[in-house]
Amino acid sequence: MRTLTRSLLLLTTLGLAGPAAFAQKTYLHCGRLLDVRSGRLLTQQTLVVEKDRIVAVQAGYTAAPTAQDKVVNLENKTVLPGLIDCHVHLESQQSRSSFTEQFTLGPADVAYRAQGYALTTLRAGFTTVRDCGGSGVNTALRNAVNRGLVPGPRIYSAGTAISATGGHMDEGDGLSAELMDKLGHPSNIANGPDQCRQAVREQFKRGADLIKIASTGGVLDLSPNGSGPQYTEEEIRAVVETARDLGMPVACHAHGPEGIKRALRAGVSSIDHGSLLDDEGIALFKRSKAWYVPTLIAGKSVADTARRHPGYFPAVVAGKAISIGTVMQGTFGRAYKAGVRVAFGTDAGVYRHGQNALEFGYMTEAGMPPLEAIRAATLNAAQLLGDPANLGALEAGKYADVVAVDSDPLQDISTLTRPRFVMKAGVVYKSE
Incomplete structure (x- = not known):
C-alpha cells in the first residue's frame, strides 16, 4: 500500500x-x-x-x-x-554561453534541460510542437513524453537536421582545423544527391518523424553568410524524394531568396524563416502549396539582443542578426497578403522557452487578423503536421x-x- x-x-x-x-x-x-x-x-x-x-x-x-x-x-x-508551434528546439536556449556549450555539456545535461523546457512550453499553452533539429535527445524526449515518463507537449521530432559541409547545421563551423578533424564527418552532413539520400535514411533509422534541412546559411552559426544558398536543387530533390518514400515531410530552413526558391521547386513541405522571400518565391509558394513558418519572434529577439548588448554575440553573428532579423516581419506581411499559406512557428530556443505566444502579436502587427493567426497555430499547423483528424x-x-x-x-x-x-x-x- x-x-x-x-x-x-x-x-x-x-x-x-x-x-x-x-x-x-x-x-x-x-x-x-x-x-x-x-x-x-x-x-x-x-x-x-x-x-x-x-x-x-x-x-x-x-x-x-x-x-x-x-x-x-x-x-x-x-x-x-x-496551440501548436511548428518550429521549436527543445534541447537548447540561447545564452552568452551557447557557443561554448558543445564543449561543456554532455547528452545527459542536454536531456535534463530539455525536459524542463518541454514542461515550460506545455504550461505556456502549446500542447503540440515540431522540434526542428537537435542532437537526437529531442527524439528520446518525444518517446519519454509518449510513454508518460515525463510531462511535455506532443513532439514531432526532426532528429538531427541535415546540412551541407560548412552549412548552417555543421557543428564544425568556426572550429580550429584540429577540432574539425576530430569531429570527423557527422552523419547529418551530406553533400551531393547520394549522401543526401543516405542522410535522410539515417534520420529515419534513428526514429525521426520528419526531415529538416538547411538550404541557406543561418544567423546563429559562425559562417559569414546567412542568406546564400547551400544546397543545389538536385540535392534538395534527392532529400524530398527519399523522405517521401519513407512517409516523411521535409522542413527547410531558408533565409535567402535563391535557397527558398530551390527548395520550393524541389517540393519541401515548409519553408521556415523565409526572411528574404521575393515575389518569385511568393508565386512558387502559392503554386507548390508549401507552408510558410515565419518565426518572427526569433528574428526580433536576435536583432534586439545584438543592438542592445554589444558583445553578446560573436561579431559575425551580430551582423547577420541585425541584417536578417529586422526584415522578417515585413516579409511575412507581404507573403500573407499575397495568399501564402501560413503555419505558426517561433524557433523557440533562439529566445526563452515559454514566450511562444508573443508570435501572435507580431503576426497581427504585420496585418494578419487575430483569427487567422490562431488558425495558423491550430487548423493550419495540424495540416502541416499531417494529423488534422486529431489536432x-x-x-x-x-x-x-x-x-x-x-x-x-x-x-x-x-x-x-x-x-x-x-x-x-x-x-x-x-x-x-
Whole structure:
C-alpha cells in the first residue's frame, strides 16, 4: 500500500495522474468557446472529455451525471484548442554561453534541460510542437513524453537536421582545423544527391518523424553568410524524394531568396524563416502549396539582443542578426497578403522557452487578423503536421487539448501569452 501511495504521489507531481486522469469523464464548462473552424465565439458550452479525447461539445452547462465524473469551471474564461508551434528546439536556449556549450555539456545535461523546457512550453499553452533539429535527445524526449515518463507537449521530432559541409547545421563551423578533424564527418552532413539520400535514411533509422534541412546559411552559426544558398536543387530533390518514400515531410530552413526558391521547386513541405522571400518565391509558394513558418519572434529577439548588448554575440553573428532579423516581419506581411499559406512557428530556443505566444502579436502587427493567426497555430499547423483528424480544433473525436485564457483573443491577442488552464490529452497541467 505504501508503494502504491508513493507511486500515485509521484505521478500527480509530474502531472500524469490526479482527478483529471482517473475521472470517468470530465465536463469543462466554458463561458466562451472559440470555434476556430467557423470563427464563431460560442457562449456557455460544455466540452465532454473521456480519457484522452473530446467525446462531445454541448450547448449549455451539462451537469456531471455520476460522482466519479469531474466538472471544471471555466465559465469566466475563453477556451480554445491547444496551440501548436511548428518550429521549436527543445534541447537548447540561447545564452552568452551557447557557443561554448558543445564543449561543456554532455547528452545527459542536454536531456535534463530539455525536459524542463518541454514542461515550460506545455504550461505556456502549446500542447503540440515540431522540434526542428537537435542532437537526437529531442527524439528520446518525444518517446519519454509518449510513454508518460515525463510531462511535455506532443513532439514531432526532426532528429538531427541535415546540412551541407560548412552549412548552417555543421557543428564544425568556426572550429580550429584540429577540432574539425576530430569531429570527423557527422552523419547529418551530406553533400551531393547520394549522401543526401543516405542522410535522410539515417534520420529515419534513428526514429525521426520528419526531415529538416538547411538550404541557406543561418544567423546563429559562425559562417559569414546567412542568406546564400547551400544546397543545389538536385540535392534538395534527392532529400524530398527519399523522405517521401519513407512517409516523411521535409522542413527547410531558408533565409535567402535563391535557397527558398530551390527548395520550393524541389517540393519541401515548409519553408521556415523565409526572411528574404521575393515575389518569385511568393508565386512558387502559392503554386507548390508549401507552408510558410515565419518565426518572427526569433528574428526580433536576435536583432534586439545584438543592438542592445554589444558583445553578446560573436561579431559575425551580430551582423547577420541585425541584417536578417529586422526584415522578417515585413516579409511575412507581404507573403500573407499575397495568399501564402501560413503555419505558426517561433524557433523557440533562439529566445526563452515559454514566450511562444508573443508570435501572435507580431503576426497581427504585420496585418494578419487575430483569427487567422490562431488558425495558423491550430487548423493550419495540424495540416502541416499531417494529423488534422486529431489536432487543431475542439471537436468530438480529437485529442482533448484545451487552453483557457481570461479574455477574448479575437479582441486582445495578448491574452494568449497568459494561459490560465492547460489540458493535454485529457490531463490538466496548469489550472489557475
